[in-house]
Amino acid sequence: MSDKIEQVVTVERASEHVVLVTLQRPDARNAINAAVTARMRDIVRETEADPSIWAVVLTGAGGKAFCAGADLKEVSEGGIAGLIDPDAGFASFVHASRSKLWIAAVNGFAMAGGCEISLACDMIVASHDAQFALPEVKRGLIAAAGGLFRLPRRIPRAIAFEMIATGDPITAERALALGLVNCVVAKDDTVTAALALAEKVCQNAxxxxxxxxxxxxxxxxxxxxxxxxxxxxxxxxxxxxxxxxxxxxxxxxxxxxxxxxx
Structure with a gap:
C-alpha cells in the first residue's frame, strides 16, 4: 500500500478495543476520492479480521467537515468508478459487510455521501455546529449511496422526504430531536464523546x-x-x-x- 493511500485515512488505537479512523483530507472537506475508497476497503477488512477490535469511531480531520461526499473534481474527470467498491459501495463503506460497532463522530457538516456514510454507521455523535443534508437533487443527482432509504428509516418519513426533495440541511439540534443522532456535544468534545460511547459499549461482552x-x-x-x-x-x-x-x-x-x- 502506497504512502499516498495510507495518509488520506489514518487509523490509531484509541484503547485496547477501540480504534479511531480519521478521514485526512481537510483541504477538500474530507471528500471521498479513489485513494480514500481504497484505504477504507482495507480498514474495514482489517477491523473485521482483528478480534481485539470491538468498536470503531469514524471522524473527519480539520474541524470544519465530517465529509462533503464525493470528490466532485475527481468525478468530473471521469473517476467516479474509483469511488465505488463493487461489493461495499460508496467509499468502500456504505454497503460493506460489518459486524463491529461503528460510531460516526460528525464534527462539522455531513453532506451528500458524507451524510450517507454517517447513516451507514450504527450511532452518531454530533458537534453543535454539525449539519446533515442530502443535497444531490440540487445538482441533478440522487442520494444513491443509501441515503434515500436509510434516512426515512431513521427519522419521520415526512421530514426525510423534505430533506431529500429540497436538499436543505438540518442542524445538529434538530437531528437530535428527530432521533438521527445519539447526542450533541461541544465541537472540541466530539471525538472524545464518541470514543467514550465506544468504551461504554466495550464494557459489555x-x-x-x-x-x-x-x-x-x-x-x-x-x-x-x-x-x-x-x-x-x-x-x-x-x-x-x-x-x-x-x-x-x-x-x-x-x-x-x-x-x-x-
Whole structure:
C-alpha cells in the first residue's frame, strides 16, 4: 500500500478495543476520492479480521467537515468508478459487510455521501455546529449511496422526504430531536464523546454485542418470524462462548467480568 493511500485515512488505537479512523483530507472537506475508497476497503477488512477490535469511531480531520461526499473534481474527470467498491459501495463503506460497532463522530457538516456514510454507521455523535443534508437533487443527482432509504428509516418519513426533495440541511439540534443522532456535544468534545460511547459499549461482552447488533440491524427489513429465527440463532452462538459463562459468574462473585471475546 502506497504512502499516498495510507495518509488520506489514518487509523490509531484509541484503547485496547477501540480504534479511531480519521478521514485526512481537510483541504477538500474530507471528500471521498479513489485513494480514500481504497484505504477504507482495507480498514474495514482489517477491523473485521482483528478480534481485539470491538468498536470503531469514524471522524473527519480539520474541524470544519465530517465529509462533503464525493470528490466532485475527481468525478468530473471521469473517476467516479474509483469511488465505488463493487461489493461495499460508496467509499468502500456504505454497503460493506460489518459486524463491529461503528460510531460516526460528525464534527462539522455531513453532506451528500458524507451524510450517507454517517447513516451507514450504527450511532452518531454530533458537534453543535454539525449539519446533515442530502443535497444531490440540487445538482441533478440522487442520494444513491443509501441515503434515500436509510434516512426515512431513521427519522419521520415526512421530514426525510423534505430533506431529500429540497436538499436543505438540518442542524445538529434538530437531528437530535428527530432521533438521527445519539447526542450533541461541544465541537472540541466530539471525538472524545464518541470514543467514550465506544468504551461504554466495550464494557459489555463483545460477541453478545455483535450478535445483538446483527439482529437489530435487520429489525426494519425482516418479518417478526424471520427476526425471531435470527435472534434464536444468535442466542445459540452466544451460548457457546466463554463469555456466556463468565457474565453470570462475575455477577455472583460481585466483580467486573473479564470478557475474552470468544
Amino acid at each position: 463483545p460477541i453478545a454485542v455483535r450478535e445483538s447488533l446483527g439482529v437489530a440491524r435487520r429489525a426494519i427489513d425482516d418479518t417478526e418470524e424471520a427476526l425471531d429465527s435470527l435472534s434464536n440463532a444468535a442466542q445459540d452462538r452466544v451460548m457457546l462462548t466463554a463469555d456466556f459463562a463468565e457474565g453470570p459468574k462475575a455477577f455472583v462473585e460481585k466483580r467486573q467480568p473479564n470478557w475474552v471475546g470468544r
